[in-house]
Amino acid sequence: MGTHSEPTDPYDDLNASSDPSASTASASTASTASTAPKSSSGFSDALPEPVTAAGRDALDAILARPGRVVVGLDFDGTLAPIVPDPEQSRAHPEAVPALAALAPKVASVAVITGRPAGVAVHHGGFAGVAGLEHLVVLGHYGVERWDAVTGTVTAPPPHPGVAAVRAELPGVLERAGAREGTWIEEKGRAVAVHTRRAADPQAAFEALREPLSELATRHGLVVEPGRMVLELRPPGMDKGVALREYVREVGAEAVLYAGDDLGDLPAFTAVEDLRAEGVPGLLVCSGSNEVTALAKRADLVVDGPAGVVRLLGEMAAAMASPTA
Numbered sequence: 001m002g003t004h005s006e007p008t009d010p011y012d013d014l015n016a017s018s019d020p021s022a023s024t025a026s027a028s029t030a031s032t033a034s035t036a037p038k039s040s041s042g043f044s045d046a047l048p049e050p051v052t053a054a055g056r057d058a059l060d061a062i063l064a065r066p067g068r069v070v071v072g073l074d075f076d077g078t079l080a081p082i083v084p085d086p087e088q089s090r091a092h093p094e095a096v097p098a099l100a101a102l103a104p105k106v107a108s109v110a111v112i113t114g115r116p117a118g119v120a121v122h123h124g125g126f127a128g129v130a131g132l133e134h135l136v137v138l139g140h141y142g143v144e145r146w147d148a149v150t151g152t153v154t155a156p157p158p159h160p161g162v163a164a165v166r167a168e169l170p171g172v173l174e175r176a177g178a179r180e181g182t183w184i185e186e187k188g189r190a191v192a193v194h195t196r197r198a199a200d201p202q203a204a205f206e207a208l209r210e211p212l213s214e215l216a217t218r219h220g221l222v223v224e225p226g227r228m229v230l231e232l233r234p235p236g237m238d239k240g241v242a243l244r245e246y247v248r249e250v251g252a253e254a255v256l257y258a259g260d261d262l263g264d265l266p267a268f269t270a271v272e273d274l275r276a277e278g279v280p281g282l283l284v285c286s287g288s289n290e291v292t293a294l295a296k297r298a299d300l301v302v303d304g305p306a307g308v309v310r311l312l313g314e315m316a317a318a319m320a321s322p323t324a
Contacts, residue, residue, distance in 0.1 A: 055299025
């Protein structure tokens with residue numbers, strides 16, 4: 001069958017400082033950011049213009065009062081390039097400097113991910129970086145939370161169904177004839193099955209949809225499909241719920257959300273719902289050839305993580321100094 005598990009420790013290195021050069025780069029980026037010249041359209045010359053009126057209005061609101069803004073960001077595929085082995089995933093080299101320039105000017109930056117919060121912090125290089133004091137990581141779709149100020153993860157007890165699924169999963173994969181290259185990722189509060197390494201990743205993915213859905217249902221879990229991955233996790237939380245609850249907690253008056261995958265669609269819906277309530281929202285798609293559903297709903301499509309990071313840096317440069 002060729003499946004194997006790759007355990008991770010979500011809490012390694014959370015209190016370790018980041019590479020000093022990264023902190024230096026962050027400080028440098030933050031110190032050189034200034035209000036950029038505006039074009040005739042009203043936006044900075046460096047900033048791309050959203051294709052929708054709602055997106056243009058939201059960008060106006062974000063730039064006008066950044067201190068009332070929550071910036072929500074997916075991790076894999078948005079801040080970090082997609083790679084065959086998720087454990088080798090790392091944030092784009094310019095992500096931390098861009099975030100360190102942006103975060104002090106907004107109410108908060110929230111990285112919302114299906115990964116354990118500690119793993120995202122480690123792979124992102126977020127711990128101990130000057131300028132990221134306004135950053136939180138909402139892991140496992142908001143079940144876990146890491147706060148840059150305290151450097152700690154808080155979370156409720158795990159769902160009992162995860163342990164039951166973990167025990168049965170190898171047998172289910174074997175009976176389903178899982179293809180060579182299919183493998184299991186242990187995520188602490190969830191379990192994921194990846195097919196990206198299979199000879200035909202999409203065929204392997206489709207063949208496992210039904211048996212994994214049946215397994216999840218038996219133990220009170222749900223299946224979250226992604227880019228060549230099926231994640232079995234507890235119900236009741238998704239990126240939309242996490243984003244909406246955090247926006248309310250912060251009292252934000254405008255929001256941006258950037259994502260790349262099917263798991264980000266609930267966050268897009270949350271932003272659309274907030275718009276209907278009078279909260280300006282900007283939807284950004286980190287573009288790829290694998291998933292097109294987000295691009296169809298986005299106000300702005302950028303070229304993968306490099307495009308997201310560039311946008312964040314340009315926004316930071318266009319923003320005035322922080323205001324209440």
